[in-house]
Amino acid sequence: MEYVIVKFSESRKVYIDDKPSGDTNETLLVENGHHAFRIEGNPEVKNLMIEDTTDDYPEVIDFSPLENQEEGQS
Secondary structure, eight states: EEEEEEEEESEEEEETHHHEEEESEEEEOOOEEEEEEEETOOOOOOOEEOOSSOOOSEEEOOOOOOSSGGOOOO
């Protein structure tokens, strides 16, 4: 198993490969390999290869809050 922490400024549900997998800012377990990460309320998807992690050295995936989301839409 591999270890990841999905960072976000507040607690949100984390989806790994479109499956609910826990919450942001907590250590989550995932199989070794390529995965798609997203968080509730944010359309951004991060596709990453996860390998060679440990509980002490998890992969950190940082999501930034969307600022002025409506401004970018037409």
